[in-house]
Amino acid sequence: MSHSRPRPPAYLPRRLFLAAAGTTLLAACGSSLTPGAKSAASPSASGPAATAIPTDKKITLVVADADDTTMTPALLAAFHAKHPNITFKRQYTGWDDYLKSINTTMSADTAPDIAQFVSGMNNLVKGRLLLDVGAYSTAYGWPDRFPGLDQITFTADGRTTGTGALYGVPGGLSFEGVYYNKAKVKKLGITVPPASIAELEAMFAKAKAAGETALVAGNLDGGLNHPFNVLLSVYMKPADRQAWAFGHKGAKITGAEAVAAAATLKRWMDKGYMTPKVNGVSDNDATAAFAKGTGVFRISGNWAAAAVAKGLGDNAGLFNAPPADKGGTLHTTGAGVYYCVSGNTKNAAAAAAFLEFCASAEAAPIIAESGFMAPDASSMPQQSGLIGDVGSGWQAIAKDSGLEPFIQNASTPTMPDTLTTQLQLLAGGKVGVEKFLANLQSNFDQYHA
Amino acid sequence: MALTTHHPPPVPPGPARNRTGRHAGARRRRRRRATALLYVLPALLPYTLFAVLPALHTAYLSLFDWDGVTLPSFTGFANYRKVFSDPQLRAAAWHAGALVLFFSALPIFIGLVSAAIAARRSGRRGTAAVRTLLFLPQVVPLVAVAIIWRWVYAEDGTLNQLLRAVGLGRFADSWLGSFTWSLPAVGLIGTWVVAGLCMVLFLSGTQRIDQEIYEAARMDGAGPVREFWSITVPLLRPEIAVALSITVIAALSSFDLIYITTGGGPGNSTVVPGILIYRLAFGGGQVGLASALAVVLTAVISIAVLVINRLAREAP
Numbered sequence: 001m002s003h004s005r006p007r008p009p010a011y012l013p014r015r016l017f018l019a020a021a022g023t024t025l026l027a028a029c030g031s032s033l034t035p036g037a038k039s040a041a042s043p044s045a046s047g048p049a050a051t052a053i054p055t056d057k058k059i060t061l062v063v064a065d066a067d068d069t070t071m072t073p074a075l076l077a078a079f080h081a082k083h084p085n086i087t088f089k090r091q092y093t094g095w096d097d098y099l100k101s102i103n104t105t106m107s108a109d110t111a112p113d114i115a116q117f118v119s120g121m122n123n124l125v126k127g128r129l130l131l132d133v134g135a136y137s138t139a140y141g142w143p144d145r146f147p148g149l150d151q152i153t154f155t156a157d158g159r160t161t162g163t164g165a166l167y168g169v170p171g172g173l174s175f176e177g178v179y180y181n182k183a184k185v186k187k188l189g190i191t192v193p194p195a196s197i198a199e200l201e202a203m204f205a206k207a208k209a210a211g212e213t214a215l216v217a218g219n220l221d222g223g224l225n226h227p228f229n230v231l232l233s234v235y236m237k238p239a240d241r242q243a244w245a246f247g248h249k250g251a252k253i254t255g256a257e258a259v260a261a262a263a264t265l266k267r268w269m270d271k272g273y274m275t276p277k278v279n280g281v282s283d284n285d286a287t288a289a290f291a292k293g294t295g296v297f298r299i300s301g302n303w304a305a306a307a308v309a310k311g312l313g314d315n316a317g318l319f320n321a322p323p324a325d326k327g328g329t330l331h332t333t334g335a336g337v338y339y340c341v342s343g344n345t346k347n348a349a350a351a352a353a354f355l356e357f358c359a360s361a362e363a364a365p366i367i368a369e370s371g372f373m374a375p376d377a378s379s380m381p382q383q384s385g386l387i388g389d390v391g392s393g394w395q396a397i398a399k400d401s402g403l404e405p406f407i408q409n410a411s412t413p414t415m416p417d418t419l420t421t422q423l424q425l426l427a428g429g430k431v432g433v434e435k436f437l438a439n440l441q442s443n444f445d446q447y448h449a
Numbered sequence: 450m451a452l453t454t455h456h457p458p459p460v461p462p463g464p465a466r467n468r469t470g471r472h473a474g475a476r477r478r479r480r481r482r483a484t485a486l487l488y489v490l491p492a493l494l495p496y497t498l499f500a501v502l503p504a505l506h507t508a509y510l511s512l513f514d515w516d517g518v519t520l521p522s523f524t525g526f527a528n529y530r531k532v533f534s535d536p537q538l539r540a541a542a543w544h545a546g547a548l549v550l551f552f553s554a555l556p557i558f559i560g561l562v563s564a565a566i567a568a569r570r571s572g573r574r575g576t577a578a579v580r581t582l583l584f585l586p587q588v589v590p591l592v593a594v595a596i597i598w599r600w601v602y603a604e605d606g607t608l609n610q611l612l613r614a615v616g617l618g619r620f621a622d623s624w625l626g627s628f629t630w631s632l633p634a635v636g637l638i639g640t641w642v643v644a645g646l647c648m649v650l651f652l653s654g655t656q657r658i659d660q661e662i663y664e665a666a667r668m669d670g671a672g673p674v675r676e677f678w679s680i681t682v683p684l685l686r687p688e689i690a691v692a693l694s695i696t697v698i699a700a701l702s703s704f705d706l707i708y709i710t711t712g713g714g715p716g717n718s719t720v721v722p723g724i725l726i727y728r729l730a731f732g733g734g735q736v737g738l739a740s741a742l743a744v745v746l747t748a749v750i751s752i753a754v755l756v757i758n759r760l761a762r763e764a765p
Contacts, residue, residue, distance in 0.1 A: 100731045103517040123734055127518035220626060221712055277604055279715040280626025285603070414733040417713075424715035428628050 170336025172372025551636025560647025
């Protein structure tokens with residue numbers, strides 16, 4: 001009888017069929033699913049560049065950025081006012097999401113013409129998605145007009161910074177300094193600025209003796225990188241310091257100078273100058289606490305100036321990190337808000353004209369108002385109070401060519417996480433100074449092997 | 450032989466099968482299946498597009514060495530070998546295991562006890578209010594929860610203020626910054642979030658239990674503890690299985706709570722697989738390795754849930 005035959009297990013073939021269909025589907029769209037396939041179409045490095053800005057046609061430039069200050073929109077508006085035929089469409093993304101999505105954004109067919117360059121985007125260089133703006137740089141004379149251009153030059157594989165082709169320019173620049181509470185410094189009888197690290201340390205000791213937190217810091221998210229970067233800038237030879245931050249083969253951060261920098265930081269912790277239990281405080285909370293009147297000194301960047309000035313008012317001040325020994329040149333750590341051009345843009349000349357605009361005297365006050373340092377430092381308006389301190393601090397750094405890159409920004413893609421982890425271990429007493437540096441070096445060596 | 454194989458096929462639900470028209474029956478069955486598919490389609494379509502296909506794509510990516518931009522190179526199972534040999538990953542796996550205690554064991558215990566107490570007090574005033582209060586953490590987004598608890602755990606936060614107020618100031622610590630306490634600290638946030646869900650789940654379960662069973666037990670002289678272990682726990686078995694599945698998934702795949710509170714620190718003391726996947730894919734430019742880790746994590750979670758459901762189905 002026919003119905004006595006065991007029923008075929010109908011579900012099994014169907015499942016098999018689905019699996020087969022899935023595999024076929026994957027194989028069929030293999031080429032489009034294969035990651036990065038599109039980037040093979042490479043934009044060639046530009047030939048001789050024309051600095052003439054097209055005036056005859058309407059041009060729309062799409063700008064992607066993560067700049068949460070007023071700088072980028074104000075610069076775009078000012079440029080448009082000058083060149084009415086060029087309009088901008090700004091695509092702002094929050095800082096955290098920006099880096100997450102920028103790889104796909106820039107490899108899309110609709111890639112923006114101009115994008116803010118942040119550390120971690122080096123793969124775009126290797127993927128040939130960024131325009132080599134070397135020809136524009138020569139035509140406009142950018143090397144004389146923008147400080148810190150080496151921070152945005154890369155080798156073709158994107159792994160090494162500071163050599164190779166130029167991929168953008170900084171709009172505004174940032175740098176780290178030492179904030180201080182004027183009222184407390186006066187009460188303690190301290191005269192700023194210190195002439196050497198030893199003098200700064202003596203000030204910390206005096207503040208501690210008076211029952212104050214000398215150096216306000218937070219390391220829940222790795223905020224100790226600010227004093228550490230500054231100390232590295234102070235102690236290491238600029239060439240060695242840059243070679244390491246820029247990922248040059250064979251560079252070392254384990255030498256005597258780096259040990260001196262890390263040991264100084266450790267000593268500040270051990271002597272009780274720093275916020276206690278620093279691993280449990282976030283960097284932002286540390287700024288907030290300092291702005292509310294906690295502690296005497298705080299090492300951070302000019303991006304914190306607005307918050308500090310708002311909190312401390314006339315009592316807010318800033319001086320540059322002193323040299324290691326009296327009479328040395330000034331060195332500190334800083335970076336910029338860099339703008340780069342897409343390799344797929346159809347309006348390279350207009351985009352390059354915007355980059356050029358960032359170095360202009362017209363852009364300087366716009367940049368200064370947003371709390372950044374303008375590439376053209378001499379055109380920045382004179383300001384009083386803390387912002388005035390920041391401005392004169394920057395001019396002194398620029399005069400000494402003392403701006404060094406953040407070590408975590410360029411050395412390896414995983415360095416930000418590694419540095420945070422290692423600084424927490426150092427602060428928690430889980431590693432010593434030499435082991436701490438060796439662990440950083442090991443991350444470096446793995447990537448640049 | 451013929452007799453043993455002579456099983457009539459199971460009678461499908463719905464109208465009786467027409468024995469004279471097999472073909473008509475088959476056609477109707479097919480049509481019914483198509484109708485069923487039509488009902489499922491609105492859910493199936495987005496699920497396939499946004500969950501199944503991306504998951505398959507992740508599995509595909511895990512076979513490549515890819516930085517996220519440039520041409521990848523096919524490396525087969527090299528990423529998987531790396532996943533199983535990485536010491537950092539082993540630490541992450543241990544932490545995830547410890548979180549199971551805080552996200553599953555503890556909340557389920559708390560939920561069971563509070564449900565048992567509520568069952569004994571059923572009908573009295575205030576139960577609904579308590580239930581709402583305990584369920585509240587479920588409603589708040591985890592990111593907000595994490596930010597709130599960062600303040601609670603801070604050096605001058607609520608917890609330390611409380612300790613100092615009752616004279617236990619010497620125990621005050623910076624909880625999230627401590628190598629010893631950060632993992633239990635984030636774990637307890639999980640407990641706080643999940644306990645309410647477990648309790649509500651178990652409460653609805655106890656309402657299913659016949660009150661007469663409790664009454665009979667009480668007549669036999671059973672105390673609250675005996676009642677708890679002999680009636681409430683065994684009879685809530687299905688609810689416990691559901692709670693266990695949900696909370697184990699939450700524990701093993703935890704990311705947002707830890708990302709916001711400690712970011713994996715201090716050192717690596719709260720690193721979990723979710724954090725590593727995020728770091729590798731978006732910070733480290735190792736998309737292939739991150740995908741392999743994600744596939745392994747998915748497999749581990751699926752196995753855990755399968756085991757839980759298998760255990761729950763077995764009769765006590």
